[in-house]
Amino acid sequence: MYSHLSCVIRNYRDQEYLNKVGKRIVNIRKGKNITQEKLAELCDLEVRTIGRIERAETNVTISIIKAIGIALKVSASEILDFD
Numbered sequence: 001m002y003s004h005l006s007c008v009i010r011n012y013r014d015q016e017y018l019n020k021v022g023k024r025i026v027n028i029r030k031g032k033n034i035t036q037e038k039l040a041e042l043c044d045l046e047v048r049t050i051g052r053i054e055r056a057e058t059n060v061t062i063s064i065i066k067a068i069g070i071a072l073k074v075s076a077s078e079i080l081d082f083d
């Protein structure tokens with residue numbers, strides 16, 4: 001019973017939400033005149049990872065959202081506030 005639920009949760013991906021998060025990061029980053037390269041450097045991530053997050057190609061973790069928020073000098077909740 002629970003093994004099926006675990007599989008569903010492990011593979012869960014809300015593409016619409018990921019798109020909104022990615023666009024929000026792009027808007028904040030560009031509003032602060034920060035390049036993907038600079039953001040990647042500030043977060044200690046690869047540039048391609050930032051690109052994949054912004055294009056909603058990956059299911060980003062809370063830890064990475066926090067690191068991006070710190071780099072952009074905004075809270076994680078501000079990144080997730082796109083309504």
